Amino acid sequence: MDRYLLIESLDPFESNDVERYQTLGASLARAGHQVTLFLVQNGVLAARPGARSGPLTALAERRVEVLADEFSLRERGIAASRLAPGVTPASLDVVIDRLADGWKTLWH
Amino acid sequence: MAARKILTFAIMDAPYESARSTTALRLIDLALRRGCDVNVFAYEGAVAVPFAKQQPHPNAVHGRSVEEEDHPNPKDWVGALMAEAKKRGLTFNWVQCGLCVDERGATEWIEGPRRGSPADFWKFVEASDNTLVIPTK
Numbered sequence A: 001m002d003r004y005l006l007i008e009s010l011d012p013f014e015s016n017d018v019e020r021y022q023t024l025g026a027s028l029a030r031a032g033h034q035v036t037l038f039l040v041q042n043g044v045l046a047a048r049p050g051a052r053s054g055p056l057t058a059l060a061e062r063r064v065e066v067l068a069d070e071f072s073l074r075e076r077g078i079a080a081s082r083l084a085p086g087v088t089p090a091s092l093d094v095v096i097d098r099l100a101d102g103w104k105t106l107w108h
Numbered sequence B: 001m002a003a004r005k006i007l008t009f010a011i012m013d014a015p016y017e018s019a020r021s022t023t024a025l026r027l028i029d030l031a032l033r034r035g036c037d038v039n040v041f042a043y044e045g046a047v048a049v050p051f052a053k054q055q056p057h058p059n060a061v062h063g064r065s066v067e068e069e070d071h072p073n074p075k076d077w078v079g080a081l082m083a084e085a086k087k088r089g090l091t092f093n094w095v096q097c098g099l100c101v102d103e104r105g106a107t108e109w110i111e112g113p114r115r116g117s118p119a120d121f122w123k124f125v126e127a128s129d130n131t132l133v134i135p136t137k
Helices: A017-030 A041-047 A054-061 A070-075 A093-100 B019-033 B044-048 B074-088 B098-104 B118-127
Strands: A003-008 A034-039 A064-069 A087-090 A104-107 B006-011 B037-042 B092-097 B114-116 B130-134
Touching (some): A017 A034, A034 A093, A064 A070, B037 B118, B092 B098, B092 B118
């Protein structure tokens, strides 16, 4: 089993690639790998409960850990207490910790 | 005592254009604060991040002086990272892609970064515990 950290920086309302990246995460999890999707910058816009948050909740139900950068949330006025089900606020330190721990890390 | 981790970052965005530049610098800062040795390979527009002639400016629209505006310059952030690494006794390599520098005429940068090539990036990757490539959109 490999460990994957997928970093999503893009706005889901701006790029359909976001959906494909989420599909990659789901596929890796289905194949038995440990997967974290880390939302940063405009990627956190998907974490608001709404039209684009459903896939994140579905990912979490498929054992993909979904985290949202606390700083990016604050910059955009998104309350960490009002995120879509399955999305957890997190510090950017998570990225450094997992890089140092050897997780395969991709930026999108 | 566990060996220090070595992390490499490849960045490509020019300063003042994308949140990716800020996030990259945040990541590098965190890596240093967590005791990692850090390599940065600046490619394409990112060679302008430590460009020495960046200047703060006033904001005439809001009627603020240079001091009041306190405009941040990425070259200062890179300098601060260099100082942080030195204070902590960490290795911090910043290599500027030479061809990218020549194309842009961005030949003057602050003390610390050095000129190199993609071969340096390969060497960094080979010697690192992990690598994060932050591409342009």
